[in-house]
Amino acid sequence: MKRVALYAAALGFVVFAGFPFYWMLVTTFKQNRDLYVGASDLSHIPWIFNDPPTLEHVKLLFGQTDFPRWVLNTLLVVAAVVVITVAVAVPAGYSLARLAGRWGERMGMGIFFTYLIPPTLLFVPFSRLVSLLGLQNSLASLILIYPTMTIPFCTWLVMGFLRSVPWEIEEQAMIDGYSRLAVILKVAPRLIVPGILTVVVFSFTLVMQEFVYALTFISSVEKMTVSLGVPIALVRGDVYHWGALMAAALFISIPLAIVYNLFIDRFIQGFTMGAVKG
Amino acid sequence: MAGIEIRSLRKQFGDLHAVDGVDLSIRDGEFLVLLGSSGSGKTTLLRMIAGLERPTAGEIHIGGERVDGDVPPRARGIAMVFQSYALYPHRTVFKNIAFPLEAVRTPRKQIEEKVRWAADMFSITRYLDRYPRQLSGGERQRVALCRALVRDPKVFLLDEPLANLDAKLRNTARDDLKRFQRRIQTTTVYVTHDQVEAMGLGDRIVVMEHGKVRQVGTPQEVYEDPVDTFVATFVGQPPMNLLDLRDASLPAGTLVGFRPEHLLPRSVFGPGEDLRTLRFSVRRVEYLGSDRYVYGSVLESAAPDATVIAKLPANIALAIPEGETHEFAVPRRLLRYFDAATGLRRPP
Numbered sequence: 001m002k003r004v005a006l007y008a009a010a011l012g013f014v015v016f017a018g019f020p021f022y023w024m025l026v027t028t029f030k031q032n033r034d035l036y037v038g039a040s041d042l043s044h045i046p047w048i049f050n051d052p053p054t055l056e057h058v059k060l061l062f063g064q065t066d067f068p069r070w071v072l073n074t075l076l077v078v079a080a081v082v083v084i085t086v087a088v089a090v091p092a093g094y095s096l097a098r099l100a101g102r103w104g105e106r107m108g109m110g111i112f113f114t115y116l117i118p119p120t121l122l123f124v125p126f127s128r129l130v131s132l133l134g135l136q137n138s139l140a141s142l143i144l145i146y147p148t149m150t151i152p153f154c155t156w157l158v159m160g161f162l163r164s165v166p167w168e169i170e171e172q173a174m175i176d177g178y179s180r181l182a183v184i185l186k187v188a189p190r191l192i193v194p195g196i197l198t199v200v201v202f203s204f205t206l207v208m209q210e211f212v213y214a215l216t217f218i219s220s221v222e223k224m225t226v227s228l229g230v231p232i233a234l235v236r237g238d239v240y241h242w243g244a245l246m247a248a249a250l251f252i253s254i255p256l257a258i259v260y261n262l263f264i265d266r267f268i269q270g271f272t273m274g275a276v277k278g
Numbered sequence: 279m280a281g282i283e284i285r286s287l288r289k290q291f292g293d294l295h296a297v298d299g300v301d302l303s304i305r306d307g308e309f310l311v312l313l314g315s316s317g318s319g320k321t322t323l324l325r326m327i328a329g330l331e332r333p334t335a336g337e338i339h340i341g342g343e344r345v346d347g348d349v350p351p352r353a354r355g356i357a358m359v360f361q362s363y364a365l366y367p368h369r370t371v372f373k374n375i376a377f378p379l380e381a382v383r384t385p386r387k388q389i390e391e392k393v394r395w396a397a398d399m400f401s402i403t404r405y406l407d408r409y410p411r412q413l414s415g416g417e418r419q420r421v422a423l424c425r426a427l428v429r430d431p432k433v434f435l436l437d438e439p440l441a442n443l444d445a446k447l448r449n450t451a452r453d454d455l456k457r458f459q460r461r462i463q464t465t466t467v468y469v470t471h472d473q474v475e476a477m478g479l480g481d482r483i484v485v486m487e488h489g490k491v492r493q494v495g496t497p498q499e500v501y502e503d504p505v506d507t508f509v510a511t512f513v514g515q516p517p518m519n520l521l522d523l524r525d526a527s528l529p530a531g532t533l534v535g536f537r538p539e540h541l542l543p544r545s546v547f548g549p550g551e552d553l554r555t556l557r558f559s560v561r562r563v564e565y566l567g568s569d570r571y572v573y574g575s576v577l578e579s580a581a582p583d584a585t586v587i588a589k590l591p592a593n594i595a596l597a598i599p600e601g602e603t604h605e606f607a608v609p610r611r612l613l614r615y616f617d618a619a620t621g622l623r624r625p626p
Contacts, residue, residue: 172360
């Protein structure tokens with residue numbers, strides 16, 4: 001009986017989590033008539049194909065917008081931001097957690113608070129900075145600005161994660177023949193792999209969904225990221241190209257969902273370790 | 279192999295004096311146990327010897343070489359086993375044991391030989407390909423010891439290595455450890471809060487409290503001749519009984535101490551013995567198989583409510599009814615006297 005209830009609850013969550021994907025899928029391949037007739041015809045069933053599926057939205061997305069280009073831009077920005085974030089946040093978190101003593105904790109909190117300042121407040125000074133550097137309307141501006149969101153949070157994340165990794169293992173390595181620097185370079189990285197993976201996933205997610213900064217700094221269509229290009233190209237005035245919008249969302253989210261699922265255990269480990277002991 | 283010389287060593291963490299002026303001379307090949315409750319400074323002392331903690335003041339010499347300054351842990355010729363064993367989770371047992379050898383770029387073949395030799399010594403050869411998470415607590419502890427052994431250290435530093443084992447395993451692990459140390463004859467400093475472990479393992483015991491050394495001596499000295507009331511009650515289970523007997527022959531403010539196993543019914547002593555007789559009001563008798571613990575109070579005491587414990591071995595079959603007062607006695611030669619105000623030992 002208990003088991004039945006458990007499965008019922010699990011099924012409920014599966015439907016809850018899976019339905020948006022299903023909705024994207026049907027909308028992507030529905031004919032426009034099938035898509036919009038429900039508004040006037042109440043006997044129409046919205047969650048099945050009433051007319052045969054079509055590829056017209058997919059053709060619109062790939063043929064009449066720069067979608068592949070945006071995907072490429074996004075991947076480029078994401079890769080650069082992830083590299084920068086890992087390169088800065090991991091050593092920063094490590095040194096704050098391990099080397100800075102009591103002040104490390106307080107500084108960590110301070111760094112975390114900067115993450116809480118909303119982008120809507122920051123994009124004005126940032127836009128001055130960007131134009132000062134002559135980076136307006138370039139992907140470089142995003143690569144410069146996005147780490148200001150990812151680094152503070154990820155530093156804090158790494159600090160929390162390190163609290164769950166016993167310091168003794170590194171001390172042991174120092175006794176076993178390594179210098180402190182060698183421990184940091186050779187022993188510690190292997191111990192914090194789940195933490196690093198969490199940092200990668202987190203900065204990845206943050207950059208993928210970012211809209212405000214992209215809108216502020218990018219104006220040419222061929223330099224847009226997915227999160228900016230898709231709504232700008234497919235929402236024309238008050239006309240929403242639902243089929244193509246959903247197609248874009250679908251082609252982005254399916255590979256991401258697969259990648260996330262591959263790393264889900266590590267991801268949870270990294271987050272909960274930081275959370276529980278942080 | 280080497281002895282360790284510690285001179286007026288201090289360590290302060292902010293306002294806390296973790297180690298407060300320790301002088302200690304550890305002999306070559308000795309098994310020395312640092313005994314104290316948590317916060318007594320024993321682990322901090324060990325970590326300073328290891329070089330993981332920098333002393334606020336004082337000197338540490340290992341094998342005649344001064345190391346308290348900038349000599350890093352790796353250059354001190356030590357090996358350490360932590361309470362958590364600090365095994366590398368992503369390395370197999372073999373790779374864990376090989377780690378200190380790889381760090382100093384030992385040739386491959388030699389590593390192989392050395393690891394096999396150490397693993398053989400602790401009979402963990404069959405676990406060499408496993409990961410630490412696949413091992414039990416006792417097996418992990420032996421891996422940690424193996425890893426310490428392959429370094430050929432001048433000194434072993436052990437921080438409560440048995441604390442995470444269950445009680446049953448701890449006895450055999452203790453025996454293994456002692457035999458192992460006797461065989462390799464390496465100077466060993468062992469930290470524990472468990473006085474049974476300290477008594478069983480140590481050639482000498484250092485009793486610590488609040489960062490200070492209270493007493494250094496063989497287990498027998500520490501047990502039979504405690505220098506103060508702290509050592510008297512910290513070492514021994516149950517602890518030494520301490521009473522003010524208001525004895526006219528003693529100076530005022532003298533505490534009389536005796537071990538529970540020395541407080542026995544008057545009738546079990548022979549006629550020739552010089553005894554201090556006490557009227558013992560028995561509250562409760564605890565039957566523990568090999569012993570009986572008798573809880574009660576001594577009527578001669580200045581604080582008649584204070585609990586006094588007598589430990590009767592099984593060969594004394596005498597019935598001790600609860601709720602009655604009995605004649606008990608302690609041989610006078612086993613009484614110890616302390617100053618009530620300072621806690622220090624006082625001649626009789």
